[in-house]
Amino acid sequence: xxxxxxxxxxxxxxxxxxxxxxxxxxxxxxxxxxxxxxxxxxxxxxxxxxxxxxxxxxxxxxxxxxxxxxxxxxxxxxxxxxxxxxxxxxxxxxxxxxxxxxxxxxxxxxxxxxxxxxxxxxxxxxxxxxxxxxxxxxxxxxxxxxxxxxxxxxxxxxxxxxxxxxxxxxxxxxxxxxxxxxxxxxxxxxxxxxxxxxxxxxxxxxxxxxxxxxxxxxxxxxxxxxxxxxxxxxxxxxxxxxxxxxxxxxxxxxxxxxxxxxxxxxxxxxxxxxxxxxxxxxxxxxxxxxxxx
Amino acid sequence: xxxxxxxxxxxxxxxxxxxxxxxxxxxxxxxxxxxxxxxxxxxxxxxxxxxxxxxxxxxxxxxxxxxxxxxxxxxxxxxxxxxxxxxxxxxxxxxxxxxxxxxxxxxxxxxxxxxxxxxxxxxxxxxxxxxxxxxxxxxxxxxxxxxxxxxxxxxxxxxxxxxxxxxxxxxxxxxxxxxxxxxxxxxxxxxxxxxxxxxxxxxxxxxxxxxxxxxxxxxxxxxxxxxxxxxxxxxxxxxxxxxxxxxxxxxxxxxxxxxxxxxxxxxxxxxxxxxxxxxxxxxxxxxxxxxxxxxxxxxxxxxxxxx
Ligand SMILES: Cc1cc2nc3c(=O)[nH]c(=O)nc-3n(C[C@H](O)[C@H](O)[C@H](O)COP(=O)(O)OP(=O)(O)OC[C@H]3O[C@@H](n4cnc5c(N)ncnc54)[C@H](O)[C@@H]3O)c2cc1C
Ligand SMILES: Cc1cc2nc3c(=O)[nH]c(=O)nc-3n(C[C@H](O)[C@H](O)[C@H](O)COP(=O)(O)O)c2cc1C
Ligand code: FES
Numbered sequence: 001x002x003x004x005x006x007x008x009x010x011x012x013x014x015x016x017x018x019x020x021x022x023x024x025x026x027x028x029x030x031x032x033x034x035x036x037x038x039x040x041x042x043x044x045x046x047x048x049x050x051x052x053x054x055x056x057x058x059x060x061x062x063x064x065x066x067x068x069x070x071x072x073x074x075x076x077x078x079x080x081x082x083x084x085x086x087x088x089x090x091x092x093x094x095x096x097x098x099x100x101x102x103x104x105x106x107x108x109x110x111x112x113x114x115x116x117x118x119x120x121x122x123x124x125x126x127x128x129x130x131x132x133x134x135x136x137x138x139x140x141x142x143x144x145x146x147x148x149x150x151x152x153x154x155x156x157x158x159x160x161x162x163x164x165x166x167x168x169x170x171x172x173x174x175x176x177x178x179x180x181x182x183x184x185x186x187x188x189x190x191x192x193x194x195x196x197x198x199x200x201x202x203x204x205x206x207x208x209x210x211x212x213x214x215x216x217x218x219x220x221x222x223x224x225x226x227x228x229x230x231x232x233x234x235x236x237x238x239x240x241x242x243x244x245x246x247x248x249x250x251x252x253x254x255x256x257x258x259x260x261x262x263x264x265x266x267x268x269x270x271x272x273x274x275x276x277x278x279x280x281x282x283x284x285x286x287x288x289x290x291x292x293x
Numbered sequence: 294x295x296x297x298x299x300x301x302x303x304x305x306x307x308x309x310x311x312x313x314x315x316x317x318x319x320x321x322x323x324x325x326x327x328x329x330x331x332x333x334x335x336x337x338x339x340x341x342x343x344x345x346x347x348x349x350x351x352x353x354x355x356x357x358x359x360x361x362x363x364x365x366x367x368x369x370x371x372x373x374x375x376x377x378x379x380x381x382x383x384x385x386x387x388x389x390x391x392x393x394x395x396x397x398x399x400x401x402x403x404x405x406x407x408x409x410x411x412x413x414x415x416x417x418x419x420x421x422x423x424x425x426x427x428x429x430x431x432x433x434x435x436x437x438x439x440x441x442x443x444x445x446x447x448x449x450x451x452x453x454x455x456x457x458x459x460x461x462x463x464x465x466x467x468x469x470x471x472x473x474x475x476x477x478x479x480x481x482x483x484x485x486x487x488x489x490x491x492x493x494x495x496x497x498x499x500x501x502x503x504x505x506x507x508x509x510x511x512x513x514x515x516x517x518x519x520x521x522x523x524x525x526x527x528x529x530x531x532x533x534x535x536x537x538x539x540x541x542x543x544x545x546x547x548x549x550x551x552x553x554x555x556x557x558x559x560x561x562x563x564x565x566x567x568x569x570x571x572x573x574x575x576x577x578x579x580x581x582x583x584x585x586x587x588x589x590x591x592x593x594x595x596x597x598x599x600x
Binding site: 042062104 | 372377587
């Protein structure tokens with residue numbers, strides 16, 4: 001199989017499905033986070049860390065569908081967790097009962113499954129809308145010893161209902177913390193690094209999803225301890241299935257340049273942290289000539 | 294809801310038709326750059342469809358250049374109200390890997406293929422066409438070449454290159470000389486005052502048809518930074534917004550040049566495609582809409598089958 005073209009990666013339990021779904025509800029999980037529930041016309045089995053391209057059906061559809069990690073699903077229903085940041089997410093927030101959506105999924109390479117972590121306990125570190133893939137993993141595969149960390153701005157920013165006792169919570173500002181819940185001050189990666197349960201010689205595997213600075217900090221944390229680390233990247237996406245090359249990220253390559261563009265939607269969104277050329281991330285892929293067009 | 298086909302529409306777009314020396318399996322194609330090399334999505338499922346290739350006349354593969362290209366910096370896409378601006382920068386695996394890996398795989402999977410090529414010197418089109426003929430001359434599913442004379446995202450060649458009728462003619466002639474039994478198309482830029490000068494040059498130089506249009510030069514501004522969204526400032530505008538522009542260019546070409554035209558630009562539905570056929574296009578390509586829905590072209594092909 002062509003590496004740049006790995007259509008349905010070998011791990012994928014089922015092929016990608018193009019289906020419709022009906023809007024059921026937008027449920028506010030925190031000040032900024034909304035859970036979107038839809039009823040599926042066809043089941044879309046998926047692995048934790050995979051995503052779907054979501055759009056409004058028919059004449060209201062956006063030019064590009066939007067990528068969202070899958071929070072949970074049954075045969076009939078699927079849920080996402082999102083934050084309104086622009087036109088597409090605003091359209092989702094404005095959906096009315098029964099309105100039709102299109103779903104293309106599952107897509108992308110998931111987090112390693114429970115059988116692929118070498119029996120080591122898993123540490124899951126999520127920031128903001130990076131929660132869905134990790135929440136799904138812990139819910140489906142979590143064993144005693146696996147531990148989740150979630151970071152938000154303040155108490156209002158935390159989806160308390162979604163986060164059970166397996167999740168440790170940190171906030172930049174310790175305001176609006178509900179009675180009976182705990183939240184530590186500071187950044188989530190620092191919090192995890194200092195957490196009592198993560199000291200000692202026990203080797204672990206780290207999964208993370210969230211903003212790039214957070215992922216970099218998590219990758220450093222894992223590297224310092226010699227732990228394997230897998231991160232899920234949110235790149236801008238046009239198609240979500242390898243058709244457009246609109247979503248590339250720089251990864252290590254043995255070739256002369258030392259790096260190459262990986263197609264995030266097909267080769268990712270989950271990458272091993274040491275595959276990523278963090279130093280090149282967000283930098284021009286080619287020197288910018290002063291030309292028009 | 295099923296489309297009510299107009300009375301004048303008698304063609305089955307999933308039936309073979311002649312284009313120059315080659316018979317192509319159908320008239321609904323995917324556009325270059327919007328369905329990769331035609332290998333991604335091959336086992337996707339949609340209710341009622343065997344595959345995303347069902348009924349397709351051709352997948353026009355992502356433009357390949359003599360050497361691989363890493364493409365432009367991210368972000369490469371900017372969505373606007375009714376369209377999208379892209380600046381992929383012709384990221385591609387290069388002509389060697391295309392010949393050695395991509396084309397044989399497309400043949401193995403039975404995907405009808407038109408290979409899109411770009412180069413910076415006219416003679417290179419001849420060299421590439423000759424190699425294709427050598428490598429894939431016996432393939433059943435490789436049907437032709439589209440010379441991309443119009444991608445606005447590359448510094449050398451590309452734009453200005455494809456605006457000069459004499460250069461267009463040179464490129465087409467070079468490829469034609471090496472393609473005795475395959476269809477040859479020239480993909481034209483709309484970013485020119487009179488597109489018929491280009492289409493005339495291409496047809497006279499031996500192209501079996503012109504593909505019109507490539508993307509329209511566009512720019513989007515990020516108001517938080519006050520800067521263009523795309524690092525290269527400009528990109529190629531596509532999607533529903535460019536449909537009327539593409540229709541106008543196709544009409545001009547049909548009316549003034551008389552050559553065959555493959556219509557591209559803004560097609561998202563069977564209705565959009567019919568408009569190109571109404572103006573005399575022999576086939577159409579689906580680009581941006583194929584990115585949104587891997588079954589877009591297959592759905593259009595099915596809807597346009599009469600009876
Ligand atoms: C694999 C993956 C999983 C994701 N999972 C989630 C999730 O679970 N919950 C969630 O809220 N968000 C998630 N995102 C980000 C989400 O796709 C964007 O927030 C969303 O596309 C923004 O669309 P918009 O129209 O509201 O914003 P706009 O800024 O108006 O979007 C304009 C364009 O930019 C793209 N874009 C903007 N921001 C992002 C971004 N951060 N990442 C990727 N593309 C972007 C859009 O797709 C669109 O094409 C995920 C992204 C990826 C790649
Ligand atoms: C992301 C993207 C990449 C493209 N890449 C190419 C390309 O490599 N070669 C080419 O000839 N046209 C390329 N095009 C242009 C399309 O093939 C098509 O001509 C144009 O987008 C108009 O059609 P549409 O509105 O259906 O997309 C690209 C368009 C998009 C959106
Ligand atoms: S989003 Fe199109 S290739 Fe990844």
